[in-house]
Amino acid sequence: MARIDIDDIGPRLAAPWLPTPLTRLDPSVDPDRLGGVHVWIKRDDLTGPAGGGNKARKLAYLLADARRQGAAAIVTVGAAQSNHCRMTAAMGAAAGFEVHLVLAGDKPDELTGNQRLSALLGAQLHFSGADDRHWGELEIQAEIVVDQLRADGVEVYRIPVGGSTPTGCCGYVAGFIELMQQCHSLGVSPTAVLHASSSGGTHAGLLAGSAAWRTLGHDTPAIVGVGVARGVIGGLPDIAELANATLQLAGLPGTVSDDDVMVDGRWIGDDYAVPSTTGDAAIVWAARNAGLILDRTYSGKGFAGLLGGLDEREWTAGQEVVFIHTGGLPAVFAPNGSPVG
Ligand SMILES: *Cc1c(COP(=O)(O)O)cnc(C)c1O
Numbered sequence: 001m002a003r004i005d006i007d008d009i010g011p012r013l014a015a016p017w018l019p020t021p022l023t024r025l026d027p028s029v030d031p032d033r034l035g036g037v038h039v040w041i042k043r044d045d046l047t048g049p050a051g052g053g054n055k056a057r058k059l060a061y062l063l064a065d066a067r068r069q070g071a072a073a074i075v076t077v078g079a080a081q082s083n084h085c086r087m088t089a090a091m092g093a094a095a096g097f098e099v100h101l102v103l104a105g106d107k108p109d110e111l112t113g114n115q116r117l118s119a120l121l122g123a124q125l126h127f128s129g130a131d132d133r134h135w136g137e138l139e140i141q142a143e144i145v146v147d148q149l150r151a152d153g154v155e156v157y158r159i160p161v162g163g164s165t166p167t168g169c170c171g172y173v174a175g176f177i178e179l180m181q182q183c184h185s186l187g188v189s190p191t192a193v194l195h196a197s198s199s200g201g202t203h204a205g206l207l208a209g210s211a212a213w214r215t216l217g218h219d220t221p222a223i224v225g226v227g228v229a230r231g232v233i234g235g236l237p238d239i240a241e242l243a244n245a246t247l248q249l250a251g252l253p254g255t256v257s258d259d260d261v262m263v264d265g266r267w268i269g270d271d272y273a274v275p276s277t278t279g280d281a282a283i284v285w286a287a288r289n290a291g292l293i294l295d296r297t298y299s300g301k302g303f304a305g306l307l308g309g310l311d312e313r314e315w316t317a318g319q320e321v322v323f324i325h326t327g328g329l330p331a332v333f334a335p336n337g338s339p340v341g
Contacts (some may be wrong), residue, residue: 002216003181006174009250010167011068012060015091016047022182022322029289033310036317040188041292042179045299045327050090050117053083053327054195054202057171058163059091065167066097066157073098075146076159077138079273080105081297081331084162084199086114089123097157099123100149102142104132113334132273133230135161135199162199164237169246172205173212179322180213180220188320190221194309195324196302197225197263198272200232202326204242207261211247211254221322224262226305228298229272233265267304273297278304280339287340295328296337302326 025039047056066074074097078085085101092099101118107127111119119125126145130137139160149156159168183190197203203225210220227233243256269276275296282304286292294300306323315321332338 002218004177004212004216004252006177009174009252010061010170011064012170013064013091013095015094016056016060017052018047019178019182020044020046022179022186025290033307035310035313037310037315038188038318038320039306040190040320040322041290042322042324044175045325045329047327048087048091049094050121051083051086051327051330053087054324055084055087055163056091057175058168058201059087059171061170062159062163062165062168063091063095063097067095069155069157071097071155071157073100073149073154073156074159075100075102075142075149075156076163077102077135077142077161078104079132079297081114081334083114083298083328083331085123086118086121086330088159089118089121092123093121098154100126100145102126102128102138102145104128104130104134104138113332113337114330117330133271162201164199164201164204164242166242166246166249169201169205169208169242170250172202173209173246173250173252176206176209176213180218189219190320190322191315192222192224193322193324194224194226194302194306196228196298196326197232198229198298200225200237200239200242202324203261204239204246207239207256208243208246208250208252208254211243211256211260212252215253222262223260224264224305226267226302227263227265228268228301230268233263233268264305267301267308269301275336275339276301276304278308282307283339292325293329293332294325295331296339297328297331299326299328
């Protein structure tokens with residue numbers, strides 16, 4: 001099999017636990033619903049210490065870049081229960097950085113879920129009072145924190161929402177190659193790869209990896225981002241542009257066109273970070289039929305996209321589909337974090 005060497009994609013920290021497992025849903029559990037489709041779960045909820053999730057792959061490249069630039073502090077932003085912020089706190093601590101997190105919302109009486117972990121990991125939490133859905137406001141608040149640190153003579157590395165820069169996206173170029181090599185050794189040829197998408201970096205990285213993989217003559221699956229934030233459903237960021245910038249940065253061949261970018265916008269419900277009926281039903285199904293824990297903002301809605309495709313018989317018996325479990329478990333322990341209990 002022609003290969004791309006993951007080590008050639010760029011410098012990264014060795015922190016994430018890779019490769020993550022690729023496991024198949026038991027075909028004897030709810031066979032009517034599976035309809036003979038082979039459903040594989042790429043366990044990117046198990047990428048690392050402190051709860052894991054898709055952000056670990058991006059942060060491996062982002063923090064290596066921060067170190068190369070001589071930064072001492074990392075400043076990033078996120079929703080109140082940001083998994084990205086929690087993983088930045090964890091991997092930042094392990095790499096010796098001072099970590100500042102600008103979060104949506106006000107300081108609660110008691111820290112829970114991801115916030116509790118971020119504080120335990122030693123990050124400084126800056127509560128912005130901003131709405132969970134107004135990422136632009138968070139970025140403005142982050143600039144104030146950056147200015148203060150710089151005024152104190154601290155070298156700062158700034159990571160935007162979700163870590164979705166070309167550097168961060170390299171994590172999912174590597175993630176795609178890892179998945180294809182795993183599929184090859186298991187004799188699996190997926191028709192589609194689905195995942196929850198919000199800041200677009202996971203999607204762009206996977207598409208970049210897929211474009212590079214195609215240049216080696218391999219078949220590639222459709223890559224479907226199940227939109228869980230309004231921006232990504234409305235075309236922000238431009239996924240093809242981000243993917244092509246990532247290919248350029250990684251020095252890889254291939255091009256991603258707009259036609260390659262598939263976003264399923266039907267599963268967001270009312271809005272980002274607002275629980276949805278289909279997402280909640282997917283969380284309960286996954287827990288009780290697969291022992292998987294999904295969250296209400298991301299992976300639950302993403303899995304609703306997978307179940308929706310199965311219910312609509314989008315794939316035929318014998319076809320293989322991969323769902324990337326992007327994580328989110330700590331949010332289950334935040335108030336209102338689960339449809340049950
Ligand atoms: C951030 C996140 C996503 C979305 O990934 P993007 O690269 O920002 O689109 C999906 N699932 C979980 C659990 C996340 O934390």
